[in-house]
Amino acid sequence: MRTALIIGQANAGKTLFLLNFARYLGLRRAEMTVQAVAGGSYARPCDLEADRPLLVGDEPHTTRCLQSLAVSLPARKRARAVRLTDSTGLLDGIDEDRQVRLAVAQTLRALRLADAVLHVIDADRVGRQGRSAIAEVERQVARYLPLRSPYAILANKMDLPAAARGLVTIRGTFRGRTVLPISALRQQGFREVRRFVARYL
Template sequence: MRECLIIGKPNTGKSLFFVNFARYLGVTHFRLGPEKPPLAAVRAAEELVTPTPHHTRRLLRVILSTPSRNGQITLLTDSTGLTDHALAAIEIRKAMVDTLRAFRRAAIILHLVDVTAAAGSPTAPGTVDRELAELARRKAGYALLANKMDLPGAREGLKSLGRLGLPGPVIPVSALEGSGFPEVRHFLLRG
């Protein structure tokens, strides 16, 4: 089994992408913790997606029903958002360490960035994104997902993304509306 890690800054749409992309690939229920009952996709999204940064504080995994070209099953993993600065909350720092450990072992990295974020805002592509992209470039399976393409300003943000010099294929997506999901699926199938 190979792991596909969704990574990026807080509030870039990782958890919404996790739920909606898995749903696109046929997953109908999600277990958000060992003691929790399975939830339908809509309820899982309601529990996971909030405007509060670092709502996701543990790795969440789901097995995808779509195998890769070589028949391997993929474990899709949602992660805690990484930041350019250290945070005081121990629980969040531990969750970030878990995310970085998952990053090291994952065969595939789906790196989400918010292309609508204003420069200087906490969700705008920045240092941590460049560092993640540089490390991930060593992996065969790396794609930069330019998220929130359904929002105003996304096209301009996508153009400015090129100026950051982030390596790898760029796939424009909307975690909310599902645009770009066929391209991401194709990327996973190639791996």
């Protein structure tokens, strides 16, 4: 199955985006495939609405491994099943927590295997804190992927007041890249994301 990998810093809104985008594509209940950092994977049933408090949180590193949902992408002839994979937050430097370190290494491995990459950035935080809110590792990921590769930045939390300013900073930092403003919370901008994903998966 072709895979879109969701990356970004902790708290950018990756997991909320996964859940709400899957809902937007018509999914309600699903099997969430969890790939343990140590290897091996298992599936567990997931209710996209009821399980949200469990999966989305203000605590960084709520997501400590890769977790995927299979969704059906509407296409011209017939719908295609694709995988959306959520990952551990990318961060600068080496985290003291070994589990997080291993999970970040797992994310970087997955980056090479993904058919499309969705890079979620908290535009509101960038608006409030400026360019320094974008981590060096995020710039490096963008530099590492060729300009024409299936890579889009999702400027998230556009429902919050400082996000408009953040969006300008994000566009200036990642020149030449596709930047799609979204609100994972309000499911805004999802049509453009779907179009982007459908082009590559």
